[in-house]
Amino acid sequence: MSYIDPKKSSRSAIEVGGVPVNIVVAPRGATGDKREGLLTIFYKSVKSLLTGMKVTIGYLVRPSTVVTQQYPENRETLKMFERFRGQLRLVKDENGYMNCNGCDFCEKACPNGSIILQDRRNSVSGKSELERYLWRLDSCTFCNACIQACPHDALEWSDGFEAAVYDRRLLVYTLNDYAGPPVNHIKRFKKKAGTPEDRVEELLATMEPRHQYGGPTPLSGKGMPGVPPLKTD
Amino acid sequence: MGLATEKAPEYIERMPGGSFMLTRMDQVINLARANSLWPLTFGTSCCAIEMMMATGASRHDIARFGAEVARPSPRQADLIIIAGTIVKRMAPRLRTLYEQMAEPRYVIATGACTISGGPFIYHSYTTIRGADEIIPVDVYVPGCPPRPEALFYGLLTLQKMIKSGETVRKPGIRKKPVLSALPPDVSMKEIEAQMQEALEKDSEVDVEKTRQGLKWPTGI
Amino acid sequence: MTDEASPDNKQPESTPPPAPTPKPAPASPAPAPQAQEEQVEKEPELPKLVVDVCATIGELKPYASESDTPAVEVAPADLVKSLTTLRDNPDFAFSMLMDHTAIDRIDDGQFELVYRLYSISTLSMLLVSTKIPRDNPVIPTVCEVWDIAEWQEREVYDLFGVLYDNHPDLRRVFLEDDWKGFPLRKDYEDDFMLTLDVDKLR
Amino acid sequence: MLDFLFGQLVATHATFDVVTLSDRTTQALAEDPWLAAGYALLGLAGVGGFLSLLGMALIYVERKVAAHFQCRLGPMRVGWHGMLQSVADAIKLLLKEDIIPDRADRVLFLIAPVFSIIATTLGLILIPMSPSLQVVDLNIGVIFISAVSSFGVLGILLAGWSSNNKWSLLGAMRAGAQFISYEISVTLSLLVVTLFAGSLQLSEIVQSQQDGWWIWRGHIVGLVAFFVFLIASTAELNRPPFDLPEAESELTGGFHTEYSGLRFSFFFLAEFINMFIASALAATLFLGGWMPFHIGGLHTFNGLMDLIPPGLWFAGKTTFIIFLIMWVRWTFPRLRVDQLMRLEWKFLLPVGFINLFAAATLVITKLYFFPW
């Protein structure tokens, strides 16, 4: 029975396997001759308890120490960090054309198949382009591998974090607004020598709109043997 | 106790002209339930830390919603926040925990692992692909792990659900069809087809019609 | 590694429809050229620790395959004896069993068991490897040498099905007792498991 | 009716008239039976209402205080600053499914929480909150409170036993051992005051402090007895740092692990009401209860103090002690079960005994009167 003063550590230098190491040794209570009397220990113990109480009351009496942010109330002012990984989205230029051409790099880089791409061949330009970009928010781990792997800077994070839903199937997003050529395909097609205006129109006409919730969950579990199924209504 | 509230709606319908008080009562009860969700201390992996950030940490403080009374015993809890991967060995325990809870009980699934298996969907021989294969989930909060604010949004979503009258749910019965928990006479394929249909219907767009109100400009 | 042949330099627009290959595609099974050269250089010289250890303990031989830590091989029968010597000999004093695991060499029909020893007094690390047949994976336990071996061996038993002779408490550690098969074996099959095939997802 | 709150305010502090509710009933019985019935009903409803209101208020206060100790806000979203949070909790608990485990001992399981709440209620009716706000004033009040509060542990033991859960049983056993041990210290420190006051009746003990409160009029003895009482009664309440019977991180809730809904809320309520009773008792015995701050001989000063109504004095003192208990709870870690026993048997008990002897000496030598 003794009281340990946590500040009274001792320092020394030793050698471990030929490497000099400076060590700090944890304090222990006084033993042997230096043993303190019962009253000293009692005094120190009570003092230590009061010190702890002083710390907590310090926070109680100073309301300025409250650090709570009130989320739903502060929604207007709440600002995420600029690099915050909220939701994946395709980069669009000011006209609404996307950069992505469905080249598959992100899909390959994704560690758990959260990105599923479908591409198609454009009937006008003959080039490969994005048909549907499925992103499974329900399984995405926000590891940034897709963005890192993307050679066209076609992906970025948005800061929307409010994505709670009642149904898991609604967490499969179609990221592209349209299926069709990306912006640099269109540019190149236009620049190509002697392309008539109506050909460009024809190319643009191949674009088809895509709805946000774009597909069935590509993977559903097989349940688990041994656990009886729950009753359903 | 549970019985009285389960029966309540039937009484309301039978009472001509007198339903006002009970509906009001119902609203009050729903409000009370929505604002007093005591979570079970249950977390399996990383999401649990973020959950603790939300429930415990002073910065976010789930106590504002009256939900800081984390109960270690499922008997006294109203809400499981499933935070983290559920594996085969844990699944029966999770079911037990859910069954031990008293009605009304709610489930929030946070994080990718809980919703779908997350990073462990493929090549894993133990991970359950979605906690909803074990117990019915009311609200899904995606993220890996979700920010505390995202969890709060999930909680608000749940509160919305409770306030809108989800109070009366028979014990052990789930509302949403989940593939593993099929009734005996329904085959897996049917459900998948239904789902496909529902989702396709949802995303069905008339191409011609949309093109007329084209969002993107044709010239560049 | 170098930065040559980055995908940026390619023209990804011209990717063909089915499965565009990400880059010059080292489809030919060849490792990076630098690494290969270094291997050739490295092979002849043996680390001093390996030479010392092999000289002291006759049962040990230098490790046949490549390893970045000093490594020796031993026959399963001599395992306990040589490991005890390695622990007790003050020159080596491998007081810590850092790690123990197995590798399924399915092509050779063998399990390679790896003991990674660490010495706190000399700060050196030694890899002791031994091979046992895949169809009869029995090996004496080293629980007597290090306490932690009991549980590390249990993990290997659980995932690989290696049986440890004289182990005090050999049972599964991660999986249920009635689990069929040993999941980290290369030929493990499981209906529950899904394989990620990117093309199949579409 | 105003005297209910203010007592019979008189210029000289010596004559507070104590009129309890039971007195009123008895008096009225002779004159007007309806009035008597009214008083009795008032008492019942008052105690019942007070019990639940006080419980809810205390829970709210505890949550708020804890939050501010921890740099956060606490309940904010139900009512103004979360004022109605406890109401929401109460409604929810009231309407929650009531689970009786299959293997539990049904009868005992059902009556255990009732035991707890009855013991609590019995304790509450004796507390003199102001000269005229007391339900019963027994002449053996101190002993009675001590007796009925021991009754509460029966509920805990029954709950633990009947739940058929090892953690519950362990918690209940801990509670039993802890309660029996600390009850001794509580009684010893109660005895000190009864020695000083020369009475077991709570109202007389309060009256006896009109020249000064026992905490300072009893020299060091009173102070020591006060702290021993505070520590021991915190332990009896199963409040941290002595919350071993329900230690969440050890026993997952201890004796009430298997309880849900309304029955659980009984335990919850009983815990907080017990805290109030212990604080009120400490205030009554050592801090003069509703007795204003008096210094013997200084009549002007005492008269000034009398202007503050006794009910407020009582409330203030009780609040202070409740706050102290909460403060301790949110600061200290929990003791281990053997340390808990050691603290009682090796420290508090000897101190209590020595203190009692010292008190006896003081009483015999009449030194404690301390008139200045």
Add this chain to the structure above:
Amino acid sequence: MAVKVSTLDERIKLTDSADSPLDTQEYFINMGPQHPATHGVLRLMLKLDGETVREVIPVLGYIHRGIEKIGEHSTYRQFVHLTDRCDYLSAMMNNWAVSLMVEKALKVELNDRIEYIRTIMAELERIQSHMLWWGVLGMDLGAFTPFLYGFRDRELITDIFEETIGCRLTMNYIQPGGVMDDIHPNFVDRVKKVIEYAKPKIDEYEELLSGNVIIQERLRNVGVLSADKATSLGVTGPVLRASGVPLDLRRVAPYGVYDKVNFEVAVGSVGDCWDRYWVRIEEIRQSMSMIEQLIDNIPAGKTMLMKPAKKTVLPEGSHYAQLETARGILGIYAVSDGVSDKPVRIHMRSPNYNNVWSADEMTRDSRIGDLVANVSSIDIVVPDIDR
């Protein structure tokens, strides 16, 4: 087969020794998998005699996700993000271990900027991990307030991470060949501010818990683990150092820029909970001083030397790298066939797996309350045990 394989049911069979009626009977009790004191889903079977713990049998696997199997099917770069989910409180160090292994195998020379950033990040991670541990220890021992103070201060460090990386917990930041993103322009300022803020807070921690006599009584001479036993049990990290073995890879086998900073290795003398407690508190201080030494001197340079989209094939053979996480030595062992960009076998030598077994050694013949203190002072992260 001569080798006997047992099951859990056989293991927990009670030996009926109650001959005389005065003998007490032992019984088993289940702690977990859902229990507030087991930090997740660890399950401890306790053989109790009244309140006395006779034996602790950890039962694992409640979060065994087969990460090593998944690792065999993923590239090294993809494997990094799985290690985040093992020891999520040392996510940086886990990432670093894989990166270190890959870089060692491919002999990639990193520039100083990367090393500095990695070291600072790892130390920040260590601080937040220890802060969280401090709070959780307080909660396990029944003091709820420290829990919130620990979390409050940890939140500021996660802010640093979030600003630079965009994630708070599972970051996937340190990649083979560098770091994922360059540090945010505000990074240096923010780190300095946080260190300045946190230093007095550590003193406050000491006032609140370390100096508290109840904590000292709860921790001192509880769960003693001798140095020999600790070595034999293969425990590492603060647990080993508390037993008096100054094995800290940051000092004895420096990686990153640990050879350029001055710091002291905190060790204990007895190996009880108090030593383990104090060692971690001191490590927070040391980490802060390390960051202070490094933060002003981050040199310029590229932050990613290997192209992310390039196929990474390790040379044939086995590769191993180890480093010191907040909980001990993490080793990544990979066997490559020299052809595929996926390993033949990848194994994590996780510190927690070895540490958790010392709970039995520490707890025998002490109380349930001591068990809680012991488990808490080992500071386990269950997903890292099970992997």
